[in-house]
Amino acid sequence: MDKTRHLSILGSTGSIGxxxxxxxxxxxxxxxxxxxxxxxxxxxxxxxxxxFKPKAVVIGDESKCSDIQGALPEVEVLAxxxxxxxxxxxxxxxxxxxxxxxxxGMEPTIKSIQAGVxxxxxxxxxxxxxxxxxxxxxxxxxxxxxxxxxxHSAIWQCLVGEDPADIKRLIITGSGGPFRSMKKESxxxxxxxxxxxxxxxxxxxxxxxxSATMMxxxxxxxxxxxxFNLPEEKIDIVIHPQSIVHSMVEFQDGSVKAQLGLPDMKIxxxxxxxxxxxxxxxxxxxxxxxxxxxxxxxxxLDKFVCIRLAYDALRAGGSMxxxxxxxxxxxxxxxxxxxxxFTAIPEHIExxxxxxxxxxxxxxxxxxxxxxxxxxxx
Amino acid sequence: MDKTRHLSILGSTGSIGxxxxxxxxxxxxxxxxxxxxxxxxxxxxxxxxxxFKPKAVVIGDESKCSDIQGALPEVEVLAxxxxxxxxxxxxxxxxxxxxxxxxxGMEPTIKSIQAGVxxxxxxxxxxxxxxxxxxxxxxxxxxxxxxxxxxHSAIWQCLVGEDPADIKRLIITGSGGPFRSMKKESxxxxxxxxxxxxxxxxxxxxxxxxSATMMxxxxxxxxxxxxFNLPEEKIDIVIHPQSIVHSMVEFQDGSVKAQLGLPDMKIxxxxxxxxxxxxxxxxxxxxxxxxxxxxxxxxxLDKFVCIRLAYDALRAGGSMxxxxxxxxxxxxxxxxxxxxxFTAIPEHIExxxxxxxxxxxxxxxxxxxxxxxxxxxx
Numbered sequence: 001m002d003k004t005r006h007l008s009i010l011g012s013t014g015s016i017g018x019x020x021x022x023x024x025x026x027x028x029x030x031x032x033x034x035x036x037x038x039x040x041x042x043x044x045x046x047x048x049x050x051x052f053k054p055k056a057v058v059i060g061d062e063s064k065c066s067d068i069q070g071a072l073p074e075v076e077v078l079a080x081x082x083x084x085x086x087x088x089x090x091x092x093x094x095x096x097x098x099x100x101x102x103x104x105g106m107e108p109t110i111k112s113i114q115a116g117v118x119x120x121x122x123x124x125x126x127x128x129x130x131x132x133x134x135x136x137x138x139x140x141x142x143x144x145x146x147x148x149x150x151x152h153s154a155i156w157q158c159l160v161g162e163d164p165a166d167i168k169r170l171i172i173t174g175s176g177g178p179f180r181s182m183k184k185e186s187x188x189x190x191x192x193x194x195x196x197x198x199x200x201x202x203x204x205x206x207x208x209x210x211s212a213t214m215m216x217x218x219x220x221x222x223x224x225x226x227x228f229n230l231p232e233e234k235i236d237i238v239i240h241p242q243s244i245v246h247s248m249v250e251f252q253d254g255s256v257k258a259q260l261g262l263p264d265m266k267i268x269x270x271x272x273x274x275x276x277x278x279x280x281x282x283x284x285x286x287x288x289x290x291x292x293x294x295x296x297x298x299x300x301l302d303k304f305v306c307i308r309l310a311y312d313a314l315r316a317g318g319s320m321x322x323x324x325x326x327x328x329x330x331x332x333x334x335x336x337x338x339x340x341x342f343t344a345i346p347e348h349i350e351x352x353x354x355x356x357x358x359x360x361x362x363x364x365x366x367x368x369x370x371x372x373x374x375x376x377x378x
Numbered sequence: 379m380d381k382t383r384h385l386s387i388l389g390s391t392g393s394i395g396x397x398x399x400x401x402x403x404x405x406x407x408x409x410x411x412x413x414x415x416x417x418x419x420x421x422x423x424x425x426x427x428x429x430f431k432p433k434a435v436v437i438g439d440e441s442k443c444s445d446i447q448g449a450l451p452e453v454e455v456l457a458x459x460x461x462x463x464x465x466x467x468x469x470x471x472x473x474x475x476x477x478x479x480x481x482x483g484m485e486p487t488i489k490s491i492q493a494g495v496x497x498x499x500x501x502x503x504x505x506x507x508x509x510x511x512x513x514x515x516x517x518x519x520x521x522x523x524x525x526x527x528x529x530h531s532a533i534w535q536c537l538v539g540e541d542p543a544d545i546k547r548l549i550i551t552g553s554g555g556p557f558r559s560m561k562k563e564s565x566x567x568x569x570x571x572x573x574x575x576x577x578x579x580x581x582x583x584x585x586x587x588x589s590a591t592m593m594x595x596x597x598x599x600x601x602x603x604x605x606f607n608l609p610e611e612k613i614d615i616v617i618h619p620q621s622i623v624h625s626m627v628e629f630q631d632g633s634v635k636a637q638l639g640l641p642d643m644k645i646x647x648x649x650x651x652x653x654x655x656x657x658x659x660x661x662x663x664x665x666x667x668x669x670x671x672x673x674x675x676x677x678x679l680d681k682f683v684c685i686r687l688a689y690d691a692l693r694a695g696g697s698m699x700x701x702x703x704x705x706x707x708x709x710x711x712x713x714x715x716x717x718x719x720f721t722a723i724p725e726h727i728e729x730x731x732x733x734x735x736x737x738x739x740x741x742x743x744x745x746x747x748x749x750x751x752x753x754x755x756x
Binding site: 157158160161162163166168171238239240245248250251252253254255256257258259260261262267270271274276277278279280281283284285286288289291292293294295296297298 | 535536538539540541544546549616617618623626628629630631632633634635636637638639640645648649652654655656657658659661662663664666667669670671672673674675676
């Protein structure tokens with residue numbers, strides 16, 4: 001990488017955004033922050049802007065706009081959903097890192113691609129909801145999508161230099177979450193506190209619940225389908241509680257490649273920004289002799305109904321993954337708010353999937369309408 | 379791979395050679411056997427020649443030459459060391475697979491490179507004894523070397539599409555052999571039968587003993603040094619009793635890539651012949667959920683003295699790895715013949731290393747003279 005890359009970080013105050021700025025801080029000659037966006041955390045956004053001196057920032061919560069303008073007199077400040085979408089469409093950057101949580105991240109991804117900007121994508125909902133549209137746009141605009149999810153980054157790394165025609169299957173690993181060993185009968189008593197207590201990864205609340213229900217793996221299967229252009233029967237899940245093997249690719253000759261690392265999003269975030277290079281970092285080194293044992297088991301689809309629902313949605317195609325995703329968001333927030341129990345999450349999703357008006361080839365307006373409808377199921 | 383590749387298999391009746399012919403048999407449109415060579419197994423060589431119809435064969439044991447000529451009237455039959463070296467220097471093939479066991483395989487590798495023929499190298503002694511000469515020749519002749527050892531094939535596969543400058547270290551895995559858990563005090567009582575009983579791999583007798591002493595790993599470190607052009611402090615060994623992870627590469631950002639597979643030489647042999655493609659095979663699939671657990675531990679250099687000797691030889695350079703390798707061959711054969719005990723193997727090697735006349739930059743004549751001298755230590 002010879003020249004400085006100009007970056008936009010969408011969701012800069014979230015878990016992914018903060019890690020991305022740590023990476024940027026390590027390589028001041030390689031990266032320059034041009035844009036930062038946040039939904040509500042205005043204080044952190046101000047601190048980040050003072051350090052990284054972006055040209056513009058977006059605050060989603062419009063009530064905080066004037067505070068930010070006061071604190072950052074030399075920075076252009078945009079606000080609200082409109083501001084986010086306006087900034088996402090700018091083309092004077094080399095790469096945008098989309099670390100927005102949830103379906104709100106989909107439209108910014110599309111705007112960036114339309115602007116011809118490469119996307120480092122942490123927002124998995126973009127592909128889950130609009131994979132067909134996005135892939136068509138990527139081809140039309142000759143834009144590249146770099147996965148940031150640890151699983152998809154692992155697969156991507158395993159495929160460097162390989163011919164996609166040689167892939168036999170992808171093997172997505174999942175920790176199994178905090179309830180891997182719990183009996184199904186006890187699932188109905190799971191509390192929010194238990195579900196937020198992930199054994200390996202420190203992540204946002206929504207994604208942590210998705211790990212507990214294992215919907216996270218389901219969404220990753222759908223994301224992998226669009227990223228790597230493989231049918232669902234070639235995308236498997238294996239449970240790996242230590243979260244050291246981040247995913248694998250099996251080739252036609254039976255050779256399997258895996259990418260490993262300590263469970264820390266820093267590595268996939270940095271790789272998405274430095275690809276195809278591995279920039280040196282003095283992060284803690286993986287020591288397999290110290291870890292001693294890596295274990296693997298088949299996922300229990302009877303217990304983790306969300307995985308089955310995701311494969312069902314992928315097979316059905318069309319509007320089904322949109323509804324799966326948005327209904328899951330609604331159900332997770334209801335669970336987090338104490339309105340429904342843990343086992344009601346998949347029930348809520350399945351009901352939405354079964355009752356919505358199916359569309360075979362949804363366009364963006366259809367997807368947004370489906371999102372609105374699915375949100376109304378709350 | 380569009381056109382048929384013409385192959386020469388050196389050591390076709392050995393474990394590697396037989397597996398290579400299984401691969402060739404699977405893809406009759408892609409591979410044509412032009413040459414086969416064997417040391418003593420004339421009956422099997424005749425069977426192979428009848429099936430694969432080579433242009434010429436070599437039998438090392440000259441007393442069997444006329445039998446073979448009688449059985450294969452339409453095939454050119456060469457004999458002895460001279461015949462092997464003559465045939466190794468022919469240039470009317472695309473790739474030679476060198477599956478010869480031991481130091482006898484070194485000169486054929488050099489002859490093939492001098493003839494401008496790419497080499498799929500299973501004979502690790504070639505690089506251990508003459509790595510500097512071979513690398514200079516490869517560059518001069520613009521010839522490629524494809525590793526066949528499962529460990530080096532794994533590293534090679536992990537490096538496809540990567541920039542060698544991004545490598546932090548190589549991690550060579552080893553099963554630890556049959557004596558991994560045995561106390562050091564019991565090593566002096568190890569019998570030939572125990573040492574030949576390898577837990578995972580079916581290999582030749584010499585290599586099986588090298589696995590038991592772990593000299594195999596030491597030789598692999600030296601081989602990796604020449605294949606991947608890395609200093610010895612960037613080549614580590616980790617014990618992995620299940621032999622599923624065949625080796626790993628750690629990159630500068632802490633990302634680790636591993637190549638996995640069932641412990642079967644078919645995969646690396648085929649990959650060396652089909653690189654950069656993975657040709658489809660219906661071999662038994664790796665099922666990590668079934669295997670359940672992969673374990674790792676640090677090697678015990680106090681118990682496995684041969685590993686330390688190999689690192690010492692690599693650091694000393696020059697003639698030292700030549701003597702290490704040949705003295706090891708002598709000691710292993712003496713052990714197999716019941717002349718010395720298991721713990722005398724490293725003692726014999728260390729004595730030879732300490733008493734030989736060190737040469738900093740041995741040429742081929744020096745290496746052959748060192749080989750003769752080290753063989754005389756018997």
